Amino acid sequence: MAALSAAAKLEPGDRAKWRWQKSAGSFMAGSGAGMISTTILQPFEVVKTHMQARDCPGGHSIRGAVRVISERDGVTGFWRGTGAACVRVGLGAGLYFAMLGPVLSTLQTIYTSGQSSGVSMHDKLPVAITMSAGSLTRLLASAMTCPITVVKTRMEYAAASGLNYTGTASALLAIKRTEGISGLYSGMVPTLLRDAPYSGLYLMLYNRIRYSLKDHFDPNNIPHTYINFVSGALAGSSATFFTHPPDVVRTRMQLERSQSTGIVSTVRQIVQVEGVKGLFSGVLPRIGRRGLQQAVSWTIFEEISGWVNHRL
Template sequence: MVDAERTTARSTTRTNASSSASAFLGGAAAGLVSSAVLQPFEVVKTKMQAERLRGARGMFKVATDVVTRSGPRGLWSGVSASCVRTGLGAGLYFCLLERVTRELASTLKRPESTAMERSMMTFATGASARSVAAVLLNPITVVKTRMEYQGASAGVSKGLLATLASVSKREGAAGLFSGLGSTVARDAPFSGLNLLIFTKTRSMMAEFARMQNREPDAADTFIAGALAGAGATFITHPPDVIRTRVQLGRMMALEGGGKPPAISLLKIVREEGVRALWIGSLPRVARRTFQQAITWTMFDVVSRALGGSDILQRH
């Protein structure tokens, strides 16, 4: 009896490890592909956010300026850092999400649990999983932002490792983890809302599919991912503006021999107005819409193809 229990426990452990590995690989593959394809939106967004509202230009004008200054390659400035950041970030996020949702699956499906309780658990699951990934990968986020701005502005930027080494040497931990607070303030609610909107939307589409006597397919996941990405991105855009300015402000201050400027939500609103908090929202929403559609769809396909469990059905 004891041997049977031990065998079952080992089998369960191997299955869980396999599911976690599949979730990581599925998320990483999706993040890598979406970052490589959609990097121009991120470059334009970063360039727009670096400008104050009164000097801000539209998305297409900024894109044209980047191409004029740096050529088409300028639109892919920082793509290596972006792929590493998003690939590892998505992998860690889905790996953590898989582990947490497995533990919460029984709780979420209890008859006595209310819809509000299930929604709050879903939000907390997405927010906590993304927060861990955001903290661990903040140095890559700093490098990505600086590579994008430098490449788009002057057409010259160091590589990923060279930029990482430069920031580490000149600024230490303060530089590598600059903007961490605003990054978490952006990523945690974004991921909570994204997961909540996605699961609710996909559930409705699954019900609609059953009414049509068919199984939910990749198109349903793609649409649900797109809607979730667009909604969550627009709502959580202000912290991204602050993050960009904080991370670029340190670089510009060091180059000019001054101190990094104090940047906060209230300071931006007081000096530039509320609209400044949504500078660059159009390219970011466009990127996140397609990115989340691609990510959720690829994650579902790749993870299950590798033997992972259907994480999307646990909510």
């Protein structure tokens, strides 16, 4: 709040410059945090993608997916699509964190009828504001990065599907050439149905868990990095479970291309063939990856943004 109070005393021109610098700092912090956590945890995503594919050679179990990947591609197979994943998450996380502050402030101003001068994630915020801000910000970021999401998913399953992409750029051009622009946005609706509720739920849980831990533990004995890490892990795991079915639908639509005509037909096909449990294929590796990714990303983001803001 000290930074916000100082900003309020600046002249309009200087205040605009300060906000731009803060957004740029948030973009770099979020982008860096996202790429680091993505690289470390990519094996979870590759296993999850294989489990969600309709014709996965190893079946829909973790053990089967791990066996097929390791036998076919060796250890490096678990990092397939890392380049595309880093581009997507780096860009998506950067945009998300850069937009989150302004969106939070705007919603807080509306919520308080114009009486708020600023707000940050370090404040204890109303549930309506955190859920709305998280959902709206992620909705915008996910829509902007959907083509990279399609490329990432295809590359993670490339060997099993018989496709041969030499890199992120070649995959992007190949999809555009064979399927048109619409191919780069396949599965966008289920992606938004997954990401918007997930981020709204995550931001609300993270904010509440963080403050609950601070209330129950002496901050002099428990490092704030520990509180941020645990808050991110718990919030990420919980939000992931409740929003997993749209992720299964998204993966099927992006892998099978013309075989599915839409969300409803894809859901119907999954339930008819695999039962309701099919909508939770790959939930365990996704919870593991998302929980750890959010813990690592938000901990790194809090540290980097704190360092950047201290110098603004």
